[in-house]
Amino acid sequence: MDLDALRYGDFSKLGEAVTDWEQMTKKLADLQKDAESNLKAKADRARWAGVNATVSREFITKTTAEFADAHAQADSITKILSDTRGELIGFRTQLNDAITRCTQQHLTVIDTGEGSFTVTANTRPGWASDPSGKTGATDQKVVNGLRDEIQGILAKATQSDNSAAKVLRLLVDQVKYGFTDASYADRDSAAKAVAAAEKLAKVAANPADMSLDDIKNFNRTMELYNGDSLFAEQFATRLGPKGTLQFWTEMTSAHAGARGTELDTMKRLQNNLSLTLATASFSDSEAMQDWKKDVLAERNTNFRATNSFTPIGALGSQVISSLMRKGQYDTEFLDDYRETLFKADKVGGEYNTDALWVKGYDALDLVFGDGNGRDPLEGLFECLSHNPEAAVHAFESKPDLERMLATTAYTDRGSSLGHALEAAVTGVGLGDSMDVAPPHSDTQVQIMAGIMEAVAQPDGGADLVGRGMGESFGHMAASYMPEISRAFAGPSSEPIFLSPSDASAKLDRTDLTRFLAAVSSDSSGRAGIIYGESIYTASLLDAHLADPSLYDGSRDQVLHGVARNAGIIEGIVARSVADADIEKSVAAETEFNKSLQNQGNFFNTVLSAGIGYSTAMLAPLGPAGAAYAGAGGFITGVAGMAVGRLLEGRELEGALDRAIYENAQNISSAQDSVSQQTQWSVQDALKEHDVELPTDGTNTLIGDAVNEGWESSETILTSSKDRPN
Numbered sequence: 183m184d185l186d187a188l189r190y191g192d193f194s195k196l197g198e199a200v201t202d203w204e205q206m207t208k209k210l211a212d213l214q215k216d217a218e219s220n221l222k223a224k225a226d227r228a229r230w231a232g233v234n235a236t237v238s239r240e241f242i243t244k245t246t247a248e249f250a251d252a253h254a255q256a257d258s259i260t261k262i263l264s265d266t267r268g269e270l271i272g273f274r275t276q277l278n279d280a281i282t283r284c285t286q287q288h289l290t291v292i293d294t295g296e297g298s299f300t301v302t303a304n305t306r307p308g309w310a311s312d313p314s315g316k317t318g319a320t321d322q323k324v325v326n327g328l329r330d331e332i333q334g335i336l337a338k339a340t341q342s343d344n345s346a347a348k349v350l351r352l353l354v355d356q357v358k359y360g361f362t363d364a365s366y367a368d369r370d371s372a373a374k375a376v377a378a379a380e381k382l383a384k385v386a387a388n389p390a391d392m393s394l395d396d397i398k399n400f401n402r403t404m405e406l407y408n409g410d411s412l413f414a415e416q417f418a419t420r421l422g423p424k425g426t427l428q429f430w431t432e433m434t435s436a437h438a439g440a441r442g443t444e445l446d447t448m449k450r451l452q453n454n455l456s457l458t459l460a461t462a463s464f465s466d467s468e469a470m471q472d473w474k475k476d477v478l479a480e481r482n483t484n485f486r487a488t489n490s491f492t493p494i495g496a497l498g499s500q501v502i503s504s505l506m507r508k509g510q511y512d513t514e515f516l517d518d519y520r521e522t523l524f525k526a527d528k529v530g531g532e533y534n535t536d537a538l539w540v541k542g543y544d545a546l547d548l549v550f551g552d553g554n555g556r557d558p559l560e561g562l563f564e565c566l567s568h569n570p571e572a573a574v575h576a577f578e579s580k581p582d583l584e585r586m587l588a589t590t591a592y593t594d595r596g597s598s599l600g601h602a603l604e605a606a607v608t609g610v611g612l613g614d615s616m617d618v619a620p621p622h623s624d625t626q627v628q629i630m631a632g633i634m635e636a637v638a639q640p641d642g643g644a645d646l647v648g649r650g651m652g653e654s655f656g657h658m659a660a661s662y663m664p665e666i667s668r669a670f671a672g673p674s675s676e677p678i679f680l681s682p683s684d685a686s687a688k689l690d691r692t693d694l695t696r697f698l699a700a701v702s703s704d705s706s707g708r709a710g711i712i713y714g715e716s717i718y719t720a721s722l723l724d725a726h727l728a729d730p731s732l733y734d735g736s737r738d739q740v741l742h743g744v745a746r747n748a749g750i751i752e753g754i755v756a757r758s759v760a761d762a763d764i765e766k767s768v769a770a771e772t773e774f775n776k777s778l779q780n781q782g783n784f785f786n787t788v789l790s791a792g793i794g795y796s797t798a799m800l801a802p803l804g805p806a807g808a809a810y811a812g813a814g815g816f817i818t819g820v821a822g823m824a825v826g827r828l829l830e831g832r833e834l835e836g837a838l839d840r841a842i843y844e845n846a847q848n849i850s851s852a853q854d855s856v857s858q859q860t861q862w863s864v865q866d867a868l869k870e871h872d873v874e875l876p877t878d879g880t881n882t883l884i885g886d887a888v889n890e891g892w893e894s895s896e897t898i899l900t901s902s903k904d905r906p907n
Contacts, residue, residue, distance in 0.1 A: 183340040185293040185332070188274050189281070196267045203260040211257075258372070259350065265369040266346040273339040280332050287324050291332065297340070301329040345373040352376065352412050352467070372412060378403055379416035386421050389432035390488060397433075397447055404454035408509075414461035419469040423477035427485055427501045430455065434504075434548050435487030448550045453508050460509025460568075474515050477502055478522060496546050496555075499523060500539070503561025504548035510611060511565055516572040523562055524582060527589070535559075535589045553594065559586075563598035566605060568613075573606035577629050587636045590649040600654030603633060608661040620682075622665070627687035630662055634689060638696035640903075647700050647707060655701045656710020656781070663718035665689050666698075667747045670898070677733045678743045680725060695902035698751070699758035705774040709781035711755055712843060715856075716824045717785065719748045720863040724820040727867040741864065741880070742887040748860050749853075749891025754899050756852035761905050775844050782829035789822050820866045824859065834858050857888040 281291050288304040303321055349372035382403055385392065392400070407413035418426060430452075437448050462470060481502070486495030499522075527535055539557045548555030555561065566573040577583045590596040601612050607630040609620035622630075637643045637655070647655060659666065664681030669689045671679060701707035726732055726740045733740050826832075831841035834854055842855040861884045868875055899905065 183336055183343055184295065184297055185277070185291070185299045185336060188270070188277055188336065188339050189293075191270070191274065193267055193271055193274075196263065196270075200260065200264045200267055203256060203263060207256040207260045262346055262350060262369045262372060266342055269342045269369075270339060273335055273342070276335050277332065277339075280328060280335065284328050287321070287328070289325060289328060297336070299332065299336075301325050301332070342369070345369060345376075349373055349376060349412065352415070375407055375410045375413040376416050378407055379413040380420060383417050383420035383425075386417075386429045387425060389429050389436070394444060394447060397451055401447065401450045401454055404458055405450075408454050408457040409461055411461060411465060414458045415465040415467055415470050418459055418462040419467070419473050423473050423480055424483075426459070426477070426505075427480060427483075427498055430501055430505055430548070431485040431496060432487050434550075435490060437550075438547055440550060445550060452505065452550055456505050456508040459505055460511045463512040463515045474512075474518075478519055481522060481526075496548060497558070499526070499558040500546070500548060500555055503558035503565075504555035506561050506565035507549075507552075508564075508568070510568045511572075513569060513572045513575070516565065516569055517575050520562060520566070520572070520576050523558055524576075524586075527559060528585070534592075536593045557593055557595055559589075559593070560595045560598040563595060563602040564612075567598070567601035568605070568611045570605045570609045570611055573602050574623075574625055574629065577603065577606050577632075578625050580628075580632050583629065583632050584636060587633070587646055590646065590651070594650075596646075597650030597654075600651035603629070603651075604654040604657055607633070607658050622662070622683040622685050624685045624687045627665060627683075627685045627689070630658060630665075631687065631689050631693065633658070634693040634697040637700050638693040643696075644700035644703070647704050652701060652704025652707035653710065653781075655697075656704070656707035656714075659698065659701060659707075659711045660714025660717070660785075662689070663714050663751075666694060666751065667718070669694050670750050671743065671747060675743070677735075678722070678726075678740055679747070680722060680732065691898075692902045695754060695898055698754050699761075699899065699903060702755045702758040703762055705770075705777035706781060708755060708759070708774065709777040712752065712778075713781055713785045713825065713828065715748055715751045716828065716859055716863070717789075717821045719744055719860055720821040720824040720866070723863050723867040724870065727864075727873050728871045737875070738883060741883055745860050745864075745884045745887035746891035746894070748856055749888035749893075750895045750898065751891075752852065752856040753892040753895025756849050757895060757899050759852075760849050778828060778843060782825060785825050786822075786829060789825060820863055820870055823866050824863050827859065827862065832862075853889070853892050856892075857885050860884050860888055 284291050284301060290302050290304060292300050292302070294300055303325060346369050349369065382400060385396070385400060421429065433448070433451065437444060440448050463474065477498070480498035483498040484493075484495045485498060485501055486493070502519075503523075527538070529538060536557070539559075546554060546556050549561075553560060566576055577586070586599055590599060605611050607622070607626050609622065609626060633655075637646050664679055664683065665685075666689065667679040668675050668681075669691050698711060701711060722744050723741075726737075726744070730737065828843060831844055833841050835858065840851070842859055843852070861881045864880055864884055865877070867873070868880070
């Protein structure tokens with residue numbers, strides 16, 4: 183920065199810009215608040231139909247997010263501009279003070295252009311007559327000191343100005359259209375993020391020089407910044423696509439067989455890299471667009487560690503997939519990568535998929551403590567599990583869905599595929615929670631129907647459950663309890679079996695029955711169905727008893743319909759378990775009880791956080807769109823109490839030492855459990871809403887309806903599949 187530019191610069195224009203941005207930020211904050219509390223809140227509560235159920239709702243959700251991003255970006259720009267203006271004014275004050283002291287010392291400061299200047303002494307009488315020269319020597323020290331002081335001020339002012347320009351440019355470059363969600367409290371925090379990225383990229387360019395302590399320091403910085411947009415984009419683009427893949431190749435080679443602290447450190451590194459690259463993938467900067475295109479172009483490149491003893495390394499697709507297991511990646515990038523991998527995976531047919539990726543890579547281990555990363559589809563599926571939109575795109579083609587399910591017979595990708603399918607059909611990413619259960623679109627219901635059809639196939643479809651997907655199938659069933667209930671109840675059952683979805687696609691009852699029967703063979707899958715049914719039943723009772731206008735009929739009809747449905751669903755589960763003789767061994771019984779606890783903890787956590795991941799429809803909506811419970815309310819509400827009873831092992835009334843669902847040695851015990859749980863949920867709802875109904879009569883009505891549904895399950899199951907005599 184030129185001396186005169188700082189000394190005489192008019193910062194009033196910058197001040198006006200700061201004021202304008204402050205006003206803009208305030209207006210955007212109001213718009214964001216209005217969009218969230220008015221526009222989106224109403225959209226979440228509304229009963230959408232047809233195209234509006236997907237297109238309009240999605241548009242409103244994205245528009246609301248854009249207002250939030252616009253406010254975040256405006257706020258960051260305001261703070262960076264304000265911070266920089268304050269710093270420059272402060273540096274100008276320091277400069278003027280230094281120049282004033284120069285004048286007092288009879289020194290002249292002259293701007294010589296291009297950031298340079300001179301400090302010279304004025305001619306004073308007597309200097310030349312001083313034979314010792316001490317006066318001149320002393321004054322030269324003063325000149326040098328003031329010159330250095332001024333130089334330091336200009337250097338800091340230049341740094342402030344340049345870094346502000348840099349981070350502002352990077353902020354704007356993050357998106358082509360719309361706004362970035364990057365948020366910074368001041369210029370320094372943004373500049374530090376960029377500087378940290380530059381430093382780490384430089385370190386990663388020379389992985390051979392990194393000790394374990396260096397990697398730990400690397401992790402600490404990444405854990406601080408892996409969600410920072412500017413940091414992530416700068417790290418990825420400065421290291422480059424090939425450099426990124428080579429870095430991880432070198433790390434996995436150098437630390438192969440890691441144990442203890444070293445293993446923990448490498449797991450953290452893999453997670454941090456994955457999260458950082460996920461954040462970077464959303465950047466629309468020209469450099470990041472090139473990175474995404476080029477990293478996909480490296481999919482068939484052979485990556486070898488520098489000290490590798492074999493010419494065969496890892497394919498680029500194997501390396502990048504091993505770095506995509508955590509975090510949500512950009513949908514467009516995932517679509518491109520998934521299309522490429524799906525096409526490559528078809529080479530040689532479904533029977534050759536495992537050999538296609540594993541053959542020739544016996545020494546390869548790209549994932550610390552979780553498989554070996556040889557099958558890039560595993561990493562892709564784990565990545566899709568964090569992006570429901572991309573997951574839907576991956577499986578909306580029925581041939582692709584069927585083929586990927588079929589490949590699980592010859593690969594170890596079943597568990598990862600289950601996670602991806604779970605995200606696709608539920609609309610919630612793995613481990614996420616949401617304030618409102620997302621409605622299912624026609625495409626999602628069709629994917630779910632395709633999964634059920636595949637599992638229902640008589641020539642080995644049920645085997646899919648045992649390939650690591652049982653738990654995911656159980657979660658899917660829990661999420662689709664409204665659709666499942668309507669399929670069993672038939673046409674015109676919607677007024678009783680409420681749902682946030684209004685998809686026209688339906689589930690086939692025969693496929694559904696066979697699906698539930700097959701999933702029941704897996705202890706976690708069965709527990710998921712039981713929790714899903716219990717939560718949905720409790721939610722329906724909660725809603726209908728709170729608002730009788732939801733159903734144009736008597737309360738007894740509602741209670742009968744809900745209880746009968748519970749009997750049908752759990753009757754199918756129990757009869758399927760009995761048919762397979764699953765519970766005859768102590769080990770099987772112990773495993774199921776353990777699954778009840780584990781899945782209970784899962785659903786309990788979900789309910790505590792709000793309506794979310796892989797849960798049943800928990801907030802039935804009335805005609806006016808009013809939700810009958812707020813986010814997080816169910817843990818103390820009727821549904822929460824239903825989960826609590828299962829978790830605590832609540833004993834059946836009139837029975838000693840036998841908790842509902844646990845230790846179910848025969849069909850009769852299971853029937854008692856669902857009847858008891860439903861009766862308790864009715865009583866909970868009556869108490870919650872101060873509704874007066876006779877206890878004995880209501881319990882009898884519920885018990886009879888459950889038993890009726892239980893008997894119907896026999897007919898439904900027998901008509902859908904072969905059963906043992």
